[in-house]
Amino acid sequence: MALLHAAGSKVSSLKEKRSLLPYLLLAPGILWLFAFFILPIVNLAQTSTQTPLANGDTGSYEQTFRFANYIDAFVDNKEQFSRSFIYAFLATALALAIAYPLAYGIAFKSGKYKNLLLVLVVAPFFTSFLLRTIAWKQILGEEGPVISVFRGLHIIGQNTSLTASAFAVVTGLTYNFLPFMTLPLYASLERIDPRTMEAAGDLYANAFTTFRKVTLPLSLPGVVAGTLLTFIPAAGDYVNAAILGNPNTKMLGNVIESRFFKIVDYPTAAALSFTLMTAILVLVTIYIRKAGTEELV
Amino acid sequence: MRITWWFRKNLIRVYMILGFTYLFIPVAYTFAFSFNNGGKSNLVWKGFTLGNWQNPCGAPDVCVALGNSIRVGVISTVLATILGTLIAFAIGRHQFKGRSTINTLIFLPMATPEVVLGASLLAMFLNLGINPGFWPVVIAHVMFCISFVVVTVKARIASLDPRLEQAAMDLYANEFETFRKVTLPLVAPGIAGAALLAFSLSFDDFIITNFNSGTLTTFPKFVYVASARGIPPQANVIGSAMFFLALFIVIAGQLVSRRKAR
Incomplete structure (x- = not known):
């Protein structure tokens, strides 16, 4: 009886140790995130409602x-606000159009x-x-090879530039975040059992119907993750x-940067930072709800 | 029917070639212009030279910036990999209360634009009277790398076959031995991948670094500042060298793990 009791207490002490262990594992990293992510955001919220000191120096609030x-x-x-979201949206749509066939090809072909x-x-x-961004600037720029070809073929007017334009910014964003789109798409396409697609073919679905009814719905988690990983950094980018x-x-992003450093x-x-973050979080939440995926990380 | 099948199959191929060309045009451009005999500004092709590769530190301050980036990258990678791996094990191997809160806390930094992360951290440092510089940059880099490490290592832990650990326990290995001899070696490739990811994120970061670095120059900051008056070809040498080095590490890592798998 005593032995049994001792064994029982040993088990319970092991359990106690076990229940403490995850918190010990979590503590250092979570404390780091709390101190250098949560607290700065709280501090940011506070700063956002400050006003300049009367007769104070610039930069005192x-x-x-x-x-x-x-x-x-x-x-x-x-x-700038609406521009950020429009550019990010366009870049995300373009990146999806470019990355989906690419990921599909890598996964299946x-x-x-x-x-x-x-x-x-x-x-x-x-x-x-x-x-790479500067390389694009030089490739598309006045001294680069592309512009003379485009002008020669009258694709663009003689005085139209490819750089220093909204077109260049959106293509730059698209290019920059393309791998962020491709990888999650690949991950979800690769998980699809090819037999599901064969089954659709056996049931007389043509290639397009198979894609629309089987492949695309099954790859939706990748589409959600990829579009988020592209849209979020693109909306906040200023480079x-x-x-x-x-x-x-x-x-x-350009406004936030210049407000901080120049003014x-x-x-x-x-x-502005807080508004941007909130707007993105709200959009992301609505989007995830609509797309119906909870498992993101 | 056969023609449409052929077309469909090759349409994807053609598309993939176009996609990869698009991805690699600026990389190839950067590599090509690392051989440009262009002097200080590297805008127009002026002739082939190996001089930039023989003397990559030839441009003023470029190697100081590179050294800073490597120092920041190594310290941040070590710290973020340790902290992130611990969290990944807690989430992947243990039951505890507040799991969804922890998951949200891991996800949030990835869902926050870099400009907000950088600005908020700088504002806090300024309020606390801490001057921007080397350590604030390291602190910032560890902060944004942790989440990526957690996600990567967690995925590896989730893909493990639990029967391997059960087998070790059945063979009278205690918990610690099982962890050291079975779990850790199996998770190691995931940790290595996470460390490589953390280093490349840190090494390539500009926005958060720019906010918190003060007078410290990192390699991306050097490139950004130099871009106003023309980037020296030595920067292209360093960018290209990093590209080949990373490619070599990744491919070597894959070959090693494939050989081990045999």
């Missing part, structure tokens, strides 16, 4: 809970070269994305607009 900062920031920058092709999708990442755009293609207007920058 006091906490006044002035929520009108949000309205001012939004009204002043509504163009490349046999033993599958892994190699997958590595090649990620490979451009390793050349700095700034170098493409800075390198490939002109003053009329500035996105919200030291922290409250407006904070209000």
Whole structure:
């Protein structure tokens, strides 16, 4: 009886240890995220309602809970705001159109070269994305090879440029985040049992119907993950607009950056950041609800 | 019917070739212009030279920036990989309360635009009187790399066959031995992949770094600043070298794991 009791207490102490272990594993990383992600966001919310000190230096602000900062920031920058979302939407749609057949081909049509092709999708990442964006600027630029061909063939007018335009910014965004779109698409396509597609064919579905009724619905989780991973960074990006755009293609990221560094207007920058983050989170939540996938990470 | 099948099959092939060409045009351009005898500004082709490759530090400050990027990258990768792997094991192997909160906390940094992450962290550092520089950049990089490490390692843990661990336990290995001799070696490729991902994210980051670096120059920051007056070809050398190095590591890693699998 005593022995049994001892065994029982040993088991319970093991259980206790077990229940503590996950928290010990979680603690360091979660504390890091709390200190350097959650707290800064809270601090940002606070900063967004500050106002300049009366007769103070530029860059000094006091906490006044002035929520009108949000309205001012939004009204002043509504163009850049809508531009960010339109560009990000266009880039996401383009990236989806380019990446889907690519991922499909890698998953189903490349046999033993599958892994190699997958590595090649990620490979451009390793050349700095700034170098690649600047490379596009030079390839499409006035001294590059593309523009003279396009002008020679009268595809574009003699005075039209390819760079410093909305077109260049959107293509830059599309290019930049293409691997983020391709990888999740590949992951969900690769998981599809090819027998489901064969079965559709056996039931007299043609190739298009098979794709529409079987392949596409089964790859939807990849579409959701890929579009999110493209849309979110694209909406907040300012590098493409800075390198490939002109003053009329500035996105919200450019405004936040310049408010912070050039004008030291922290409250407006904070209000814009917070609005951008909230807008994206709301869009993402609606989108995930509509698409009906919960498992993202 | 046969013609449409042929066309369909090859349409995908043709499309893939076009897609990969699109992906690699700027990479090829960067590589080609690393051989340009262009001096300080690398805008127009002026003749072939190996000089840039023989002297990659030839341009002022480019190697200082590279050194900073490597230092930041290595420290951030080590820290983020350790912290992220611990979280991944907690989520993948243990039951605990608050799991969905933890999952949300892991997902949120990935769903937040970089400009917000960078700006919010800088605002907090300024409020606390901490000057931007090397350590703030490392702190920021660890923060945004953790989530990617967790996702990568968690996927690897989830793909493990639980019977392998049960077999080890059946053979009288205790929990620690099972972990060290069975679980950890099986998860190791996932951890290595996560570390490579973390390093490339850190090495390539510009936006968050730009907010928190103050006077510290990293390689992407060097390129961005230089782009206003023309990027020296040495930057192309470093970009291309990183590309081939990473490609080599990834392919070598795949070959090793394939040989082990045999």
